[in-house]
Amino acid sequence: MRAFLGMGLLGANFVRAMIKKGIQVQVWNRTTAKATALEAEGAKAFADVADAVRGADIIHLTLKDDASVDEVLEKASAGFQPGAVIIDHTTTSAAGAIQRTAAWKKKGFTYLHAPVFMGPINALEGTGSILVSGDQSVISKLEPVLAAMTGKVLHFGEEEGRAASIKLIGNLFLVTFTTGLADTLSLAKALHVPLSDITALFDSWNPAAMLPARLKRMTAGTYDKPSWELNMARKDTQLFLDAAAQGGTKLAIVPAIATEMDRWIAKGHGNDDWTVIGKDAL
Incomplete structure (x- = not known):
């Protein structure tokens, strides 16, 4: 028997x-109505979290953050059966995942942090990815459970907290990617370009296909054979900013990018490939 704590969009569809x-x-x-709503579909809801985990071999969590996970697990622990397994799908800090793994092991329970790259539809359909790292014997034992929940179980080695770190890195990319799209739409608005033209562009031109090669170039550490000089990229960036200002719109992240470009140009890298702006990250 399973227990599932946290009936948000993701948790409810997992259930x-x-x-x-x-x-x-x-x-x-925490809001009981979200749990009781699932009783019509076959779940058994509880108002007390300790009651919800009684008799459960495996306890899943999809909560908000480190603090909520710690709070809920502490309250739930009164109902844990001996040897219960905790699988936490919450996006948390790496330090929090490491601390909880050790703390619950000391108390006689298995805690595995297994964050996900999946939305509510993926949870319902069993598609997407679950990330794991840490004790390989624990992961091997629980992999069939995780694989049944998703299309892929992605392994990131024996280091506790590595899965949490990878999840944060992936989410950072999604946040910046989406904000970049917002700036793209803002510039289109300023230039009076209809959304249909933007859609047509990305239907034919897929910049995501450039990602592996761009990452490889950025991390190679050599920038003296440019495909796009930083000076020229900065020139275009100013065109973005000027057009947006003239069109009465505001760009969210491009001003910060321009500042970073100016910093590298001032350091003498204007004629280098523009990916030099990522050099300090290596």
Whole structure:
């Protein structure tokens, strides 16, 4: 029997998927109504989190952050059965994941941080990716459980907290990618370019395909054979800023990029490949 704590969009659909596979699931949520709503689909809801985990071999969590995970697990622990396994899908700090792994092991329980790259539809359909790292014997034992929840289990070695770090890195990329799209739309608005033209552009030209080669170039550490000089990239960046200002729109992240470009130009890298702006990250 499973327990699932946290009935947000992701957690609720994980539970629905488990029920469809014939798994008995006891659920809890801070807002009780979100848990009781799943009773019509076969879950058993509890107002007390300690009651929700009683009898559960495996306890899943999808909560907000480190503080909420620590708080909920502490309250739930009164109902833990001996040897219970905690699988935490919450996006947290790496330090928090490391601390919890050690703390719950000391108390006689298995804690595995297994964050995910998946949305609610993925949780319902069993697609997407779950990230794991740490004790390989624990991961090997729990991999069938995780694989049933998703399309892929991605392994990142024996270091505790590495999965948490990878999740944060991936989310950072998604945040900056989406903010970049927002700036793209703002510039289009300033230039009176219709959304249909932007859609047509990206239907035909897929810059995401450049990602592996761009990452390789940035991390190679050599920038003296440019495909796009930093000076020229900075010139275009100013065109973005000027057009947005003239069109009465505001760009969110491009001003910070321009400042970073100016810093590297001032250091004498204007004629280098523009990816030199990532040199300090290596």
